[in-house]
Amino acid sequence: MTDSALDPGTRPADDWWRSAVVYQVYPRSFADADGNGTGDVNGIRARLPYLADLGIDAIWISPWYPSPLLDGGYDVSDYRDINPDFGTLADADALIAEAHALGIRILIDLVPNHCSWDHPWFKAALAAGKGSPERDLFWFRDGKGVDGSEPPTNWPAAFGGHAWTRIDDGQWYLHLFDVSQPDWNWDHPKVVEEFDSILRFWFDRGVDGFRIDVADSMAKDATLPDVVPLPNGEATRDKYEGHPTYDQPAVHDIHQRWRRIADEYADTPQGPRVFVAEAWLSPADRLAQYVRPNELHSAFNFDALQCPWDAEDLREVIDHTTENFWAVGAPATWVLSNHDTIRHRTRYGRDQKDASMPAGTVPTDLELGLRRARAAVLLELALPGGAYIYQGDELGLPEVEDLPEDVLDDPTWRRSGHTVRGRDGCRVPVPWSGSEPPYGFGSGAGQPWLPQPADWAGLTAEAQASDPDSHLNLYKAALRIRRSTEALGEGRLTWDEAAPAGVLSFTRSPNFRCLANLGEAPVPLPAGATVLLSSEPLTNNQLPVDAAVWLKL
Missing domain, CATH: 2.60.40.1180 (Golgi alpha-mannosidase II)
Structure with missing residues (x-):
């Protein structure tokens, strides 16, 4: 790969994604237009001028589909509609059009590994019985042991417990995540064709791309081998090479198929449609296989997100990332926080050996964390490639580590037997204005679905807008300079x-x-x-x- 092939000055303008700054919206917690305590599509629409003024290139919207919300929307019951709590398809169409008018692209989440147990196809599979074609769309298996009472494998679920649940007729179904999220069987052509159709449905509505949830997980080893046990006998959660459910070779066939669909739209006036992979794979040479020229366009850099505030460690991550991504002609991406991780202001305020410990378990110096967060954003936005901003990063929001137990909603809290608080602390609704909760999140005085801290008045977007030295204005200045500086974005x-x-x-x-x-x-x-x-x-x-x-x- 030559330097000129990576020079942003030699690339067509529609390769916007190679240098894009993408802002992640978690819709339930971003802005509430109807005042019911839950964020919605019209709330996002109302805040588009704020996002345009911030200076971002695109918005990635976490799942907005109909869902029982047992995993924050990542349990999808209908891939072609909008959750009624969030709005309607007409609202989504208006959002896409209004964002495009402001020069902002729209990416949405695709959740292809699993659906909700409320999905009509899974309900039909439960009703149809053993050996039915409906069950072939998922992973239904008989159990081990004389009476089939043991799970088919030792696979652990990501949120705790086993990855198999037994139903009334004795069979077990696979869910790599929550019990409410049955895994699709990607060996079945009907599943493959269904997702082809879902992609085209949203591309035809004007969506510019998809963030692929758990992009390394759809293909499974159909022989169902156990995962490697740890010395204590528990099944490992490590995604080692050769793992039966993660990073299987056949997953690349799926991505290549999707890339061909996206490329069908390359010559439309809107320009190319793109994919970004969520794949928690390390080191970077494994992740780089997902962004080869005929696969997905880019991938989140979790090595960077998880890296402690240490110069030597960061230098190693930067070098390893850029070298491996350049080798396949893909841009690097950089991210500090997202909806699944402890906010980086809190992580950077901890002893760095404990940076990723669960919420509420280790001391945090939030002033130190804020200072490091300010430095981190300048480092992030100066590196070659694209960058992601999680909603509230630009306000310097900390993790809310003391949410009352009775409001915790994350499935990790339930499946850990109420011992691990989960991800709710980074999903607390954004403070926009005012001196007390709900800080302008909703249209009235009603409180949001997760409570906001009483001491966030100084962190609101309104309070920071008039302070030239605020965290928000640091982001605005950095994004303005980045946009106007030839050296920044893709390159070396x-x-x-x-x-x-x-x-x-x-x-x-x-x-x-x-x-x-x-x-x-x-x-x-x-x-x-x-x-x-x-x-x-x-x-x-x-x-x-x-x-x-x-x-x-």
């Missing part, structure tokens, strides 16, 4: 190997340098450089600890 970087220990320093051509000081003392800025943006005030031309700066050389 060159490390400054003479940088002091603990300092990440690299240049982007032409004439741009980023420094991030993760060391123990301030460091001097290069002579003659012009400061474009700094995450913290500079004193005596020095960059403080836990700060980052953009320079024009």
Whole structure:
């Protein structure tokens, strides 16, 4: 792969996704237009001017489909409609049109590994009985043991417990996630054709692409071997190479089929439709197989998201990511938080050996976390490729670690026997305005589906808009500079190997340098450089600890 093949100046304009900054909306928690405590499509529409002013290129909307919401919408009962709590198809059509008018693209979630137990096809499978064609669309199997009372395999479910549940007639069905999420059988042509149709349904409505949920999981080893046991006898949760349910070779056949469908739309006035993979695979050379030229367009970089605030570790992740993605001609992506992970302000405020510990289990210094979060966004947006912003990242929201137990909604809380609090703390509704909950989230005084902290008045979008030094205005400035700076977006970087220990320093051509000081003392800025943006005030031309700066050389 030559440098020119990766130079954004040599690529067609419709390769927007290679450098895009994408803003993730978790619709239940973003904005509530009808005042019922649940975010909705019209709430997103009302906040489009805010997102346009922020400076993002696209919105990724987490599942908005009809669902019993037993896993936050990732339990889909109808892939061709909108959850009535969120609005209607007409509302979705209006959102797509209004976003496009503002130059914002729309990506939506596709959940292809599993559906809801409320999906009509799964209900029909339960009713049809053993050996029926309806059951062939899922993974129904007889159990082990004399009376079939043992699960067919030792596979664990991602949210705790077994991945198999027994039904009244004695058979078991597979659910790699919650019991309410039966896995589709992707060896069946009817399932394959159904998802072809779902893709075209949304592409024809103007959607610009899909984020593929658990993109490494659809293909299974049909011989159903057990997973490798740990020394204590429990089944491992590690996605090792050769795992029977993750990263199976046949999953690439599915992605290649989808890429051909997306490419059918390449010559339309709207331009190419794209895919981004969610695949928790490490190291990056495994993930890079998902973004080869005939497969998905890009993939989330979970190695970067999970990396501690440490210069050596971050340098290793950046190098490994860029080298492996460049090798297949794909852009890297960078992400700090999402709807499944503890918000990075909280992670960075912890002792970094405990950064990813469950909510409410380790001490957190939120002021330190905010300082590092400010530096992290300048580092993220200066790296080659695209970037993702989770709703509220731009406000510096922390994880809410003390939600009352009676409001916890995540299936991890239920399946762990109420021992692991789960992901609700990063899904607390966004504060928009005002001095007390619901902070303008809804149209009235009604409280949202998850309670907001009483001390978030200073974090609202309204409060931060008028403060030039706020977290929100740092994001706005960074995105404005990124959009207007030739060096940023897709391309290459060159490390400054003479940088002091603990300092990440690299240049982007032409004439741009980023420094991030993760060391123990301030460091001097290069002579003659012009400061474009700094995450913290500079004193005596020095960059403080836990700060980052953009320079024009």
